[in-house]
Amino acid sequence: MIDKTSLGLLENPGILCYHEESVSLLEKAGAKATATREGEHDAWWVSIPEKVVRQALETVPAKITLGARNPENRVILEAEGNRVHFGSGSETNYWLEVKPETFVSREDGHERIIPVMKRNRGNLDYLCRSAHLSEQLENLDFFIRNVNVQDDDITTENKDVNVFFAALNNITKPVISGVADFDQLEKVVNMAEIIAGGREELIKNPVVSFITSVVKSPLQIVAETAEKLIAIARLGLPVVISTSPQGGSTAPIDEMGMVAQVNAEALAGITINQLANPGAPVIYGAVPVRARMDDLHDMYGVPEFCHYNMDCAQMARYYKVPCYSTAGVGDARVPGIQAAVEKMYTYTAVPFAAPGLVHYAFGLLDKTQTFSPEQAVLDNHKIGMAKFLHRESGVNEEAAERTLKTVQEVMHSPYRMYARHARGMLRRGEIFGGFPFEGDSEDQDQTLLNVHEHLKELEARDKQYLPEEICKKIFDTTPGLLPRLNPYK
Amino acid sequence: MSKELIGKIVDNVLQGRRNKDDEGIEEGMAGEPGVAELVQDAIDSGIDTDEILLNGLSRGMEMVGQKYETGEYFIPDMLTAAEAVEEGMKVMEPHLVKGEDGSGKGKVIMATVEKDLHDIGKNLVSIMLKGAGFTVVDLGIDVPAARIAEAAEEEKANLVGLSALLNTTMSNMGDVVKELEKKGLRDKVKVLIGGAPTSEDFAQEIGADSYGKDAFAAIREAEKLLK
Numbered sequence: 001m002i003d004k005t006s007l008g009l010l011e012n013p014g015i016l017c018y019h020e021e022s023v024s025l026l027e028k029a030g031a032k033a034t035a036t037r038e039g040e041h042d043a044w045w046v047s048i049p050e051k052v053v054r055q056a057l058e059t060v061p062a063k064i065t066l067g068a069r070n071p072e073n074r075v076i077l078e079a080e081g082n083r084v085h086f087g088s089g090s091e092t093n094y095w096l097e098v099k100p101e102t103f104v105s106r107e108d109g110h111e112r113i114i115p116v117m118k119r120n121r122g123n124l125d126y127l128c129r130s131a132h133l134s135e136q137l138e139n140l141d142f143f144i145r146n147v148n149v150q151d152d153d154i155t156t157e158n159k160d161v162n163v164f165f166a167a168l169n170n171i172t173k174p175v176i177s178g179v180a181d182f183d184q185l186e187k188v189v190n191m192a193e194i195i196a197g198g199r200e201e202l203i204k205n206p207v208v209s210f211i212t213s214v215v216k217s218p219l220q221i222v223a224e225t226a227e228k229l230i231a232i233a234r235l236g237l238p239v240v241i242s243t244s245p246q247g248g249s250t251a252p253i254d255e256m257g258m259v260a261q262v263n264a265e266a267l268a269g270i271t272i273n274q275l276a277n278p279g280a281p282v283i284y285g286a287v288p289v290r291a292r293m294d295d296l297h298d299m300y301g302v303p304e305f306c307h308y309n310m311d312c313a314q315m316a317r318y319y320k321v322p323c324y325s326t327a328g329v330g331d332a333r334v335p336g337i338q339a340a341v342e343k344m345y346t347y348t349a350v351p352f353a354a355p356g357l358v359h360y361a362f363g364l365l366d367k368t369q370t371f372s373p374e375q376a377v378l379d380n381h382k383i384g385m386a387k388f389l390h391r392e393s394g395v396n397e398e399a400a401e402r403t404l405k406t407v408q409e410v411m412h413s414p415y416r417m418y419a420r421h422a423r424g425m426l427r428r429g430e431i432f433g434g435f436p437f438e439g440d441s442e443d444q445d446q447t448l449l450n451v452h453e454h455l456k457e458l459e460a461r462d463k464q465y466l467p468e469e470i471c472k473k474i475f476d477t478t479p480g481l482l483p484r485l486n487p488y489k
Numbered sequence: 490m491s492k493e494l495i496g497k498i499v500d501n502v503l504q505g506r507r508n509k510d511d512e513g514i515e516e517g518m519a520g521e522p523g524v525a526e527l528v529q530d531a532i533d534s535g536i537d538t539d540e541i542l543l544n545g546l547s548r549g550m551e552m553v554g555q556k557y558e559t560g561e562y563f564i565p566d567m568l569t570a571a572e573a574v575e576e577g578m579k580v581m582e583p584h585l586v587k588g589e590d591g592s593g594k595g596k597v598i599m600a601t602v603e604k605d606l607h608d609i610g611k612n613l614v615s616i617m618l619k620g621a622g623f624t625v626v627d628l629g630i631d632v633p634a635a636r637i638a639e640a641a642e643e644e645k646a647n648l649v650g651l652s653a654l655l656n657t658t659m660s661n662m663g664d665v666v667k668e669l670e671k672k673g674l675r676d677k678v679k680v681l682i683g684g685a686p687t688s689e690d691f692a693q694e695i696g697a698d699s700y701g702k703d704a705f706a707a708i709r710e711a712e713k714l715l716k
Contacts, residue, residue: 415608415612415615415616417568417609417612417616419564419565419568419569420505420511420565420568420569420572422565423505423514423563423565423566423568423569424512426563426565426566427514
């Protein structure tokens with residue numbers, strides 16, 4: 001039903017496309033385009049018939065590898081697989097610093113250490129720290145940069161090369177990212193080729209994959225992003241078609257309406273990608289959110305968010321296209337009970353639909369405005385719980401046989417206790433470890449203080465920088481890279 | 490040879506292996522001699538029982554305790570290690586020096602008091618007491634106060650360990666203290682209590698000698714009381 005409705009939308013009203021080459025590709029495939037004018041821009045109403053979309057879907061690879069500096073960290077995405085990978089994102093404007101301070105109670109005169117928080121503007125140093133931290137978090141499977149850099153020496157012309165380098169130099173897991181300026185794409189790809197060891201090696205082990213927000217909801221194709229999408233498709237590198245409508249403003253708020261529209265938008269992006277280069281690796285990326293009714297901001301920790309995202313993941317599976325989904329964003333401004341409730345809720349629900357990638361999962365607060373490294377450490381634990389929850393069931397024939405043997409043995413033992421049995425599971429890592437940041441105070445939640453201490457240990461770990469000769473080659477061939485990012489200088 | 494054998498006993502206590510059929514913490518150990526077989530070998534080789542007890546079984550258990558303190562070991566590791574020590578003690582028993590009663594650090598009567606059917610805590614303490622070198626006579630659950638006092642007398646026990654999980658049954662612990670007094674045993678038999686609703690204050694209130702807030706505290710208190 002969703003499929004039929006989405007295809008109906010692509011035919012009528014169709015998409016409003018601002019990119020001439022995309023229109024041309026769609027027309028050649030059988031779509032009908034009508035020129036129009038939207039403000040100062042040329043645009044086309046494009047009616048895409050079902051067969052055009054179906055043909056495009058036929059050429060999408062069902063299995064995609066997201067490469068990594070360390071090949072052991074590669075992520076293999078299978079459209080019909082059940083493995084869910086969690087990653088970071090998005091580019092937040094603020095980094096939340098936590099500083100423990102001692103206060104004296106006016107009531108009882110007791111001293112207490114309270115975490116005090118301060119929001120700082122994002123910068124390159126924070127981005128490097130977040131990539132290094134992401135390397136340490138065992139449940140983080142891929143990295144999308146989560147800090148928007150606002151340094152004085154960062155410009156439109158040098159931003160992309162610097163943020164890509166900052167990420168790639170600090171993490172050996174797959175890096176997925178958007179490119180802000182189309183003119184910088186070639187430089188970024190060149191950098192990735194140097195790291196991978198050449199063009200062919202990069203195709204085999206794409207250490208970078210891309211995100212293009214090609215759709216502006218509702219149903220509009222943006223010119224500059226479409227250009228990037230087509231270029232990346234022709235390079236043969238993985239790309240996420242990311243569309244993020246807001247239920248209640250840029251999309252219907254009800255489940256059916258939202259999912260039909262966001263699905264149509266994702267299909268439009270995938271179709272353009274495949275028309276540009278049939279068989280290019282493409283990922284169905286849907287980031288549908290709901291609007292708050294009091295201020296129309298995005299809202300992530302609500303049931304509708306789960307409905308939207310789970311439906312989209314199921315649609316991607318239906319089309320046999322690997323999926324990129326979302327969970328773990330806190331609407332809360334700071335770490336605490338609200339953030340824990342909102343995050344745990346979506347970490348638990350969304351993976352039921354088995355999207356291959358779940359982004360926005362680490363450290364995001366205040367919708368996607370703030371990144372908190374302490375929160376990322378906490379989220380790492382929550383995601384560990386979600387991964388454990390969604391593991392393959394332990395109920396099977398082999399376990400049944402083992403159970404008979406164990407119970408028979410224990411019932412004939414002196415104290416009839418299963419400690420020995422539990423120990424075996426404990427040592428094999430089959431028992432979940434519990435909450436690692438538990439405090440021992442009887443009148444204060446010490447979680448954040450304990451996480452803060454743990455974060456310091458993680459941040460003090462060795463950096464996994466690129467080898468010196470690779471860094472040198474990148475710096476020699478990439479104009480605009482800031483020398484302060486070079487760890488060997 | 491002696492050193493090597495004692496070292497193996499320590500290792501197998503750490504692995505929690507009662508005998509050759511057990512797996513250890515590390516996989517693939519089944520089939521190798523466990524604590525029971527190693528203790529028998531040690532005795533057959535003429536190694537002094539004190540040496541086996543102190544440098545083998547007790548040393549192993551001490552190391553298990555240290556590993557627990559540092560977070561490397563968990564409760565199931567402690568329990569399986571204590572079980573392995575118990576198996577070793579069974580092998581040792583007939584060979585202990587004549588004249589010794591073989592009760593090691595002391596004899597303890599363990600029981601869950603009358604009308605209370607909970608035994609996890611009591612079993613945990615019993616197993617760990619054995620592992621720590623005490624002799625334990627476990628009377629089980631729902632045991633009347635008079636029966637506990639009677640057993641303390643018969644067994645010439647040094648300590649009575651009482652467990653209760655319910656606040657409706659904890660008062661029966663006081664009855665045990667009274668029964669021991671009636672029999673004139675109170676100056677010879679110490680009383681240690683534990684269980685979720687109990688506390689240090691409650692122990693004082695009923696005239697018990699000590700309170701263990703958990704199994705480890707109970708072992709420490711038992712050692713202090715029978716020093």
